[in-house]
Amino acid sequence: MIASAPREPVQAPPVVTEIAAGRPVRAVWENEAGGLTFQVGLGDARQFVKWTPHGSGIDLAAETARLRWASAYTTVPRVLAEGADGxxxxxxxxxxxxxxxxxxxxxxxxxTAVRAVGSGLRALHDTLPVADCPFDWSAEKRLERVRARAAAGRIDRAERHPDLRHLGTVERALGLLADIPPAERLVVCHGDACAPNTLVADDGTHSGHVDLGTLGVADPWADLAVATWSTRWNYGPGWEEALLDAYGIEADPERITYYRLLWDLSD
Incomplete structure (x- = not known):
């Protein structure tokens, strides 16, 4: 799902204005499903409201559960409140x-940014305990969703990422995804390891992770394939190797291709 900083002025929903209680409000992120994130307040006291309309397909309850679990082990946003209206x-x-x-x-x-993303992802993978994680982000589980989307006619080859269109029809892509590379190890993956979701301190080190709505146990390449891919979108070509160096691993072209394809067909 494509997300970025808003390009046009955004009107805060009433619930966000109510939460702000007179504090400054600024829209900082939006996605193509209509979800919005607002910063409320300034400086060290700032808070964030993630708001998503009904029918968007975004499960904020799932993200809340993952944030609360992960917060016992690493630096992620602390959930202060949650709610819903009509x-x-x-x-x-x-x-x-x-x-x-x-x-x-x-x-x-x-x-500096790319090294922070790579080292931050490695720290996350090394810190979160696989044995205690109740969330699954395995290729097997994700492939079930992809097959359901394909059966419903919701995968359009024309909408796939240009890097992957050479892999052919949806049927051929599903055939490639059926051959899941064996995982050399399992970690608790971020689930959306694109560069924007790593926070970087003023000294250039990673300081936390955000947007963990699909966090779960998986092959680390499920994160690494997308994290390296996102360096092209955010910084231009030539930064993938630097991210892998910061993580401490050599490129695995087979797994990178597999998990990028799985990512592309999952949205």
Missing amino acids: TATWILTQGLPGRSAVDDHWKRDPK
Whole structure:
């Protein structure tokens, strides 16, 4: 799902205005499903409201559960409140130190940002306990969703990422995905390891992770394939190897292709 900073002014929903209680409100992120994230307040006291309309397909309850579990082991946003009304669901979280790795400050210094993303992802994988994780993000489970989407006619080859269209028809892509590469190890994956979801402190080190709505146990390449891919979108070509170096691993072209295809067909 494509997401970015809003390009046009965004009117805050009433619930966000109510939560703000007179504090400054600024829309900082939106996705193609209509979901919005608002910063409320300023500085170290800032909070964030993630708001998503009913019918968007985004499960904020799932994200809340994952944030609460992961917060016992690593730095993720602390959930302060959650709720729903007739139009949408929302969660309120406490802000974390640092700026998104795709903040303009870090886009001017991609070397530092990319290393923070790679090392931050490695720290996340090494820290979160697989044995205690109740969430599954395995290729097997995700492939079930892809097959259901294909059966419903919801996968359009023309909408697939240009990097992957050469793999052919939807039927051929499903055939490729059926051959799941064996995992050399399992970790608790972020689930959306694109660069924007790593926060970077002023000293250039990673300071936390956000947007963990699909966190779960999987092959680490499920995260790495997407994290490296996202460096192209956010910083331009030439940064994939730097991210893998910071993580401490060599490229695995087979798994990278597999998990990018699975990602592309999952949305």
